[in-house]
Amino acid sequence: MKISRRALVSGASVAGPALAWWLERAGWRVEVVERASQLRTGGQNVDVRGAARGVVRAMGLEDRLLAAGTGEAGIRFVDGAGRSLAEFPAGEGDSGGATAEAEVLRGRLAQLLVGACGDGVRWRWGDTIAALDQRPAGRDHEGVEVTFASGDRATYDLVVAADGGRSRTRDLVPGTDARLRPLGVTIAYGTVPPAADDDRWWRWYVAPGGRNVTLRPDGEGTTRAALAFAADPDGPAGLRLADLDDDGRLDLLRRRFTGAGWESERVLAGLAADPELYVEHLAQVRAARWTSGAVALLGDAAWAVTPLAGQGTSLAIAGAQVLVGEVEAALAAGGTVAEGLVAYERVMRPVVEDVQDLPPGVPRLAYPRSRVAVAAARTALRVAGSRPARRLAGLLPGGDDGPAWEVPDYPALTRPAGGAPT
Template identity: 50%
Template structure:
């Protein structure tokens, strides 16, 4: 049975896998390139089967208690007047705003604290070399030395370097023609508990979201084909945003003014990760490293939690590595494939380029936000994915090692 596991990346997926494998008796090490645990990050949500995984971890109520307090989503015009509103209190189930809205760092902290009892964490280091044979995997680290493992789980991000070492050139990214910059800005008295979304011409948008830390989470969005901006230095990315949003009204000047003050600026040119297979020998991918669906799908965190749980469940069955990895992929592929089916026209529809396009979007949103239609609209935002059956993995909860 595979017993010694390396997980690369102290991500949502990585920490979830570490929690479940550690509690069932595996010898687990998590290596993370950051010098320490990262608390930062923007708003994410957990839905459906992801909530069930949190429940089985005993963390669902803690996650709800750490929620952002977001009370819904509102589209506004240049004067801040609401043109369409989807309040959570008016919707049965999850809409654009889910019941479990939480900051990425707050969720990752819950998972990390829960995983530490059964896993060793190695911060400030990363994989430099990886070689495998029929019996195991030898991993060399940038910090020096090498270790032998029975299997390696790659739980890094969309640009995973370890994935590229093991699967060179095999990722066929699907670019979604949307760029988003994330940052945290000071909260003002005018900020409410709604996710406010403003559209400007040329495919530009500004949104503000609440948190429970006394700040506001901002996004600057541009609908355009990629031009290599993801590889620019942060200073060049900031200059690019200042130029593109210089004439945008509403709260754009406030967000631009905070670009140099924030310590969590993150610039993302959205692309899906598309792999023909998620495993090679004794190395397997999970989370964004395997299937990044982008925020457009609305279930990236749910997939990370669910995929890590299913992978741990398959490994815990005690069969061979190849069989475990194959079972994991069979279970997760339908959900991932459906999540990756977001049409590329969606970002353009939600980020119009003309004043007429913005008026049409606002009118459509106004109509579907009326009491008669908003529940139907909310279900469209939260369309049920092809969730895997979690019943085969109930043994994980009974296999706790004291």
Template identity: 35%
Template sequence: MSGGDAMRILISGASVAGPVLAYWLNRHGFSATLVERAPTLRKTGGHAVDLFRPSLGIVERMGLRRQVLDGEVGTERVTFLLEGAKPIRLDHHRALGVTTDAHVEIMRDDLSEIFYHATREDVEYVFGDSITSIENGRDEVRVTFERGSPRTFDLVIGADGLHSNVRGLVFGEEHRFAHHLGGYVAVATVPDHLGLSAEMITLAGPGRMLALYSPRHLNEARVIFMFRSPDRLDYHYRDTQRQKELLREHFAGVGWETPRLLAELDHAPAFYFDEITQLRLERWSQGRVSLVGDAAYCPGPAVGASTSMAVIGAYVLAGELAAAGGDHTVAFASYEREMTAYVQAARDYAARMVKQVIPGSQAQVWAGAQALRVIGWLPGRLGRALSKRANSTGVHDDVEVKSYADGPHG
């Protein structure tokens, strides 16, 4: 670059990591363009995601803490229905081992919308298009699109999720990096027929669990299904009918409200199903292309607190580019060094959580019930501390994040 022209950076993906990255790039004096395959900002129902202390601090620096707090799901208590055990009721934050000022649970779509509105005046958004090829050159990146005309950029960043298009085009096919953690997850929008109010109800048995909750600002509920399967299941990612059949097979015979919730799947306005997969790439950058968020280091859907990671990773990537004065070779290497320990710890955390959230045997169900009862009996601070230790949420709650100077190139 010369003559004061802003460095042009293309970001693929407009969910969480993309808009956060665009916000901080703009703050540091870069020019960001964000391309999103969907025709509009996604409002597909979504599910609740967690922001822990460090990511919440970044949100606060963006001036968005109040909007995020206003969008909280509002869950205050959790009722655990464990097969073979009496119901257990806990304060929601105690169950997670966090304090209210260090943790926010918000619907993913709502969080994405907050980040979009914070950036739309300063960032070029291109909806309804996607990248079809990337020529990763020495001095620039030439990009072709499905609908738009070819363009050149200084850098391209893939912030397009677990099944990243950018990663596939530049780094190779997903199966090279994806590691099955032994489970599957599904989320569906269903009627709130129980009239839930600030309560989540979870039901767990050997090899499967479900959770039902209703966000305080919505009239419908969300149901999460998770089940174990050591072998990969045979289905196409677009075949929702087959995915629903798999859920019915794995939750057959489960009591409580499960039969009704399974019946609602045929009418669900929004449905998501995926393997609980962990990405393990040796590097997240290649030439003038890099990855951030789930596209780079997804620890595992629904078990790895990947939204907090996405916020932190986007902030760090933008900050390192600024600190390096736009020198991507220096910035990308620094970004990877800053994030590596956190990513490795998050991978371990997610692998443990799959086993903890989806008990593998009746003995594990019983052990989980005893642990929950102890957490409920202990005084507040001790109970949260034990829960935090059991859930390993310190991985996401205590990570140290650097500060970066504002202004053009830091």
């Protein structure tokens, strides 16, 4: 008879629910702890491409994923008058294009993944992990003893931090030695009311001063907007932004983008009215290790490639299957959870490092500062079939297909889904 094992997953965005689904499929009893009091359904556009499309297909969710898409037709670069400089249509199939075929709002994807989990997954909302005590073999109740912020305690055979790039759970895992690598770009995201000329294209405007303004369709009757700027090389303005309250953030955004041109004034007004305005200073997570015994990091908590590199959502989804597949393979061979986690990192790390290795000139080339540099970028874009234009397209988030790899075949995960944990 198969031993029933317990897993705790921290984070209920994308990586966490995807991992919970695969753990449940493999027969684990799963608990997901999430700081928010309920599922967060907001967020911007994300895509699922490459190996992750195969994972979603294996989960039986591909049709629902495509049906939940934003309907984005592709990316269109515009000038200050809104005139098109160049267009790059959405990709077709599993990969390709700055806009993927499977383009979806983060919140819709989270809903899809959470809804796909069965009764073997328990959701603990409004709580966090406060302490981890990993017990070595030979002690009573071998496993990881977890103390929650609520005061509850429980022991698990596996604990995974999948709670984002600023993960607090990660700080409790010894040996990871995680550090943030700032990329010198700050982005403000939000939702704005639709306008008459909004269409199905992701419109991108580049202004002097290292500023970008973008508008994207969301399939919800509103428009997703972003203001991005390169941080001053001689000052920490971008770093300060994340520490300001809403009024302070808006004030700094106004000082940065007032007079920037195109739809900047509309976006500033829309973000000021958006209660879910989100601002981040882009930073990759670089960790010496993603595992410590029976505890592991997954998704942005482990690697946070950032929107400049793209692929973050896809890596989280693919990484979830790899983690469970390698743990199950190790257990089937008479090994341990810890050995399976080491194998998971061995598979995923080269793929992640390939994505984190940004092309030369990024982000500088994507955020030109002078009017001359902006004019040069627009000239290159107008020659849509030229090498400079193709190169610029490759600098966009998700602008290439990413690393060519597939999730290994895991026989332990091919049994019919939906069975109750033993």
